Amino acid sequence: MERFVETALKKSEMSEPPFRCGMEAVLDLVGGKWKLLILYHVCRQRLRFSELRRLIGDVSEKMLSQQLKEMVADGLLQRIDFKTVPPHVEYEATAFGLALGRSMQPVCEWGEQHMEAIAAIAEARAARQ
Amino acid sequence: MERFVETALKKSEMSEPPFRCGMEAVLDLVGGKWKLLILYHVCRQRLRFSELRRLIGDVSEKMLSQQLKEMVADGLLQRIDFKTVPPHVEYEATAFGLALGRSMQPVCEWGEQHMEAIAAIAEARAARQ
DNA sequence: GACTACACTTACAAAATGGTAAGTACTAGA
DNA sequence: TCTAGTACTTACCATTTTGTAAGTGTAGTC
Numbered sequence: 074m075e076r077f078v079e080t081a082l083k084k085s086e087m088s089e090p091p092f093r094c095g096m097e098a099v100l101d102l103v104g105g106k107w108k109l110l111i112l113y114h115v116c117r118q119r120l121r122f123s124e125l126r127r128l129i130g131d132v133s134e135k136m137l138s139q140q141l142k143e144m145v146a147d148g149l150l151q152r153i154d155f156k157t158v159p160p161h162v163e164y165e166a167t168a169f170g171l172a173l174g175r176s177m178q179p180v181c182e183w184g185e186q187h188m189e190a191i192a193a194i195a196e197a198r199a200a201r202q
Numbered sequence: 203m204e205r206f207v208e209t210a211l212k213k214s215e216m217s218e219p220p221f222r223c224g225m226e227a228v229l230d231l232v233g234g235k236w237k238l239l240i241l242y243h244v245c246r247q248r249l250r251f252s253e254l255r256r257l258i259g260d261v262s263e264k265m266l267s268q269q270l271k272e273m274v275a276d277g278l279l280q281r282i283d284f285k286t287v288p289p290h291v292e293y294e295a296t297a298f299g300l301a302l303g304r305s306m307q308p309v310c311e312w313g314e315q316h317m318e319a320i321a322a323i324a325e326a327r328a329a330r331q
Numbered sequence: 332g333a334c335t336a337c338a339c340t341t342a343c344a345a346a347a348t349g350g351t352a353a354g355t356a357c358t359a360g361a
Numbered sequence: 362t363c364t365a366g367t368a369c370t371t372a373c374c375a376t377t378t379t380g381t382a383a384g385t386g387t388a389g390t391c
Contacts, residue, residue, distance in 0.1 A: 091317075091324065094313070095309070095310040095315075096313055097313070098320040099309055099312065099320075100239065101320060102323065104235065110223075121338085123336080129222075133379075134339070135340080136379065138339060146326075147327065158337090159338080159387060160337050160338045160387090173309075173312055176308040176309045176311070176312040177309060179308060180228055180302075180309065183301060184221075185227070191228075194277060201275065250367085251367080263369070263370090264350075264351090264370080264371090265348085266369095287356075287367085288367035289368045291368060332391100333390105333391090334390080335389085336388090337388095339384105340384080341384080341385100343381085343383105344380085345378105346379070346380085347376105347379080350374085351372105351374085352371105354370080354371080355368100355370080355371105357366105358366090359364105359366090360363105360364085360365085361362100361363085361364080361365100
């Protein structure tokens, strides 16, 4: 098949059904390594940049800043700038982000309930490699 | 600080609290690009390798095989080999995997309900870059 | 006067992730 | 005989993601 035909096919595929199921759509929005975690924390309370950084623990400032920027642009979070010096900024979930966060509630609970098992699985996985 | 002190500190940090919240634990388990999608499909019905590949659409065989192997080893899925030639293999969710999958139900539903909005957001994001 | 904290940004490097194409061993169907 | 399909694996390379370290400007604290 020629290249331009392939391209056209791909385009028509993209413009009609962007996602095959709800999960794909959600993953597009919060599929990164940190976004779900950020959303989780911000849904519980408004947070400053440095508070978020401490809560998550091992994100670099670069990553946090990058992901926050995207999440604000995507309408999941709101950035509240107090315009002071030194700077004071808070992040809050929008209604949209909050709804997603709430739908994650059962997942979080499952994770908490099985935390020990998951820790054991993670150890076994590490030992495998 | 000397290196061996750092190492010891890291180890003690690791052995006590592996995860700070349920979400971190879940992400450890299904944090890859495809695992949630695989879990979603397999929770709905037993699936053969090629069926899964067709359902997801743009995974390569390599990735699918890799992720399936990990998910089986992690106890999320069960691999059922019919030991025929040509090969016939099916994947089924374990009770553990099924429970996680079920906790994802609200997330999927939210994704389906907001699919159009998310598609628009994705377009806007692409246009930004 | 040095230090810390705030919320970032930038350049560069490393690591993880992903894709492509080929190959395996065998069979059923055209 | 040729092709397609089954469920993968492997080697190689490209891309994407992530981390590290340093820097920015200001102000309050020791």
